Amino acid sequence: MSVREATFDVLRRAGLTTVFANPGSTEVTLLGGLPDDLRFVLGLHEGSVVGMATGWAMGHDAPALAVLHTTAGLGNAVGAIATARVNRVPLIVLVGQQDRRHLALEPFLAGHLAGLAGDYPVWADQPVRAQDVPGAVARAAHEAVTFRGPALVVVPMDDWDAPYEGEILAAPARLLRPPAQPGPGGGSGSEADPAPLAELLGGARAPVIVAGAGACGAWEPLVALAELLGCPVWQEPFGARAGFPQDHPLFAGVLAADRPGLRAALAGHDVVLAVGAPVFRQYAYTPGPLVEPGTTVALVTDDPSEAHRSPADLAYLADPAATCARLAALLPARLRGAAGDGPAARVRSAREAVPPVPADGRPLRSAHVLRELARRLPGDAVLVEEAPSARPDLHRLVPARNPLGFVSAAMGGLGFALPAAVGLRMALPDRPVVAVTGDGSALYGLHALWSAAHYRVGALFLVLSNSRYAVLDRLADRHGAKAPWPAFTEVDVSGLARSLGCRSLRVETHAELTAVLDEVVPALAVREEPLLVDVTVAVDHDYRP
Structure with a gap:
């Protein structure tokens, strides 16, 4: 799979199948031979391109996609991007850039694009690697909806043909928001209830919790949830605070900060719930997935950035304490308290060494x-x-x-x-x-x-x-x-x-x-x-x- 093909998959999952654009040479590698299921709409000026996307998003109460041509295209569209921001309309704006391989020489059509639209984008990114582009686009969709405005991603033209095999998408596959955070059109949206999260946990064979600094104010409901599930609880590495009482029988220790150690700690668990912790913070880079194949990862956090960059299957952007209490109310007791014997014994043994x-x-x-x-x-x-x-x-x-x-x-x-x-x-x-x-x-x-x-x-x-x-x-x-x-x-x-x-x-x-x-x-x-x-x-x- 190429970066281009992976990005198309991201666009499909986000419902961004209509592309508003006024393309130039730096966008041909993306738009040439567009798949039949993606609809292309041409605008004769970039202001119109962003304006049409803004109207489309308002009419559908959903984010829209605009593609702009490097410096000239983004510059022409700044006024329309400002309008989208003030109108609180979610847009994903892709901006073409010259070939990454000679950007240092400032070739023709290379743009100094960072900051060109000022403070009007709610979020902007220039991915460090070509393989980070699909994740950046996925995150832009979440940022645009959460903060109700245009999110901008700059992509060099050669990135689209780069290989994308086995990469981790740095964004959740599905992001839920509670009723207190209305959707872009003012409604609460159909995905506001934590029921999908409760259903995931309720059907888990062997769940496990990872608690982070963001759960430090949720100790009581998180303890109740862990005891209800009868599951071990790990502490995130490098956390600012403890997310769970570390003398509790279900406490399993501090997670490793490398992928092999992380996979080993979470092996055997079919559902991992991170509460107030990113998925998953690491230190030294090692290749491979974060968790074993077949493991589903869910996240509860009140930090939008943490939610938007976490490669979770399901993320819930809400207060951890209230969400844990709500989940405990929705879930039946599993009555598997013996599950705590393992982690407690390991922690006791480590403290004696x-x-x-x-x-x-x-x-x-x-x-x-x-x-x-x-x-x-x-x-x-x-x-x-x-x-x-x-x-x-x-x-x-x-x-x-x-x-x-x-x-x-x-x-x-x-x-x-x-x-x-x-x-x-x-x-x-x-x-x-x-x-x-x-x-x-x-x-x-x-x-x-x-x-x-x-x-x-x-x-x-x-x-x-x-x-x-x-x-x-x-x-x-x-x-x-x-x-x-x-x-x-x-x-x-x-x-x-x-x-x-x-x-x-x-x-x-x-x-x-x-x-x-x-x-x-x-x-x-x-x-x-x-x-x-x-x-x-x-x-x-x-x-x-």
């Missing part, structure tokens, strides 16, 4: 520190994480027992944990607040300690110090490359904290660690002075639980 405490004089590992913290941390504690090399240990050893029991920077940049912990403690003065960070991460946000000291913010800052960017060292080792960056053994985090007015302690042994935690953690809720505990930890290259 900690190496023996080293003899005095040998540095601790991050797992020792986090296990001792977990043993003392109260259930209402707020925990902010920014320790990349220790994150797997933290996930398995320190379960989030409230929606703020795990808070992280989902974007991946460093410098979040220390200032975020200060702000969280100021906002929640009666809650214990702990930041767990590596020393490399702490250096990006250490200046927040001055504010903590100046405003008497009683948070605990637990720094795991190995004097290096350990996660980068591991990645370099994995690629067989010599890391050119040195260790920063000269850095004294506890000394830097004191220079900023924040009390600090240096900890090197297990006995020192437990003594500090025994003294500090029980009084964290009423503490008025910040404290940084700088714990020396070993570089852990070989330990894998």
Whole structure:
């Protein structure tokens, strides 16, 4: 299948079988030899093309398709695109571009198209690869309907003939919206009820839930739904918050951030329901599908961008808490509570897998520190994480027992944990607040300690110090490359904290660690002075639980 043929399939599924256009040479590769089931309507000026598409969409109460010719065509149509936006009419606008292979040379008819229509499109995209074009067109259809306006996709002319075999379409096959979000013509639409989602879950042989940061306000109804289904619940990787109580018997752990690990975790399940999480966020690229063939993926989210880019079979754009409660009301109890024994046992086993405490004089590992913290941390504690090399240990050893029991920077940049912990403690003065960070991460946000000291913010800052960017060292080792960056053994985090007015302690042994935690953690809720505990930890290259 070519990109062109895959895009035609997307257009058919979206009901976009009438093509309004005033084509030029950059669009011939798309429109020449148009299939018989697609109707072509010629306009003699691009303003008329978009105007006709706007009228068609208003008359059908459905999105319409317009195709424009590079810079001149888009420029001629901007006024009509503005009208469609103000009229709240959904349009998908495809704009031709010169051949991708020599765009760097700015050939004849190449256009600087990004931003040419100003702010009038509700969404615009220039796909990075030819294979991303069908997904971009599918997403444009969802964006146009959700935000009721024109969505624009720029496509180089050679993209249409590129191969499209085995690609993942970055858009849901079907998108439902609740009655509170009316359709483009003002009506609620026929797909507003979550009944199709309930029918899918009700007929599942072995469902599974993936909870994300977007479900942090839906713990109670999501727990009720999971217990009703008797299914395991995974946490999305790299989430900003915990989407499900991680001490619950149905909690299965944190999903792998690579496709083979993801497929292995979800294997054996015929229906996967993601709640408040994209489908599915990954890190290092590996080829292959996200789930095994025959597995149906559904999504519930109130984030339109998350819904529009997720390759789900069925997406429901609605409040997760209200939707989970509604689904629980529609579904019969499955009475399969024993399904929770598997994930609970695996999680318990992982939490017990900690190496023996080293003899005095040998540095601790991050797992020792986090296990001792977990043993003392109260259930209402707020925990902010920014320790990349220790994150797997933290996930398995320190379960989030409230929606703020795990808070992280989902974007991946460093410098979040220390200032975020200060702000969280100021906002929640009666809650214990702990930041767990590596020393490399702490250096990006250490200046927040001055504010903590100046405003008497009683948070605990637990720094795991190995004097290096350990996660980068591991990645370099994995690629067989010599890391050119040195260790920063000269850095004294506890000394830097004191220079900023924040009390600090240096900890090197297990006995020192437990003594500090025994003294500090029980009084964290009423503490008025910040404290940084700088714990020396070993570089852990070989330990894998």
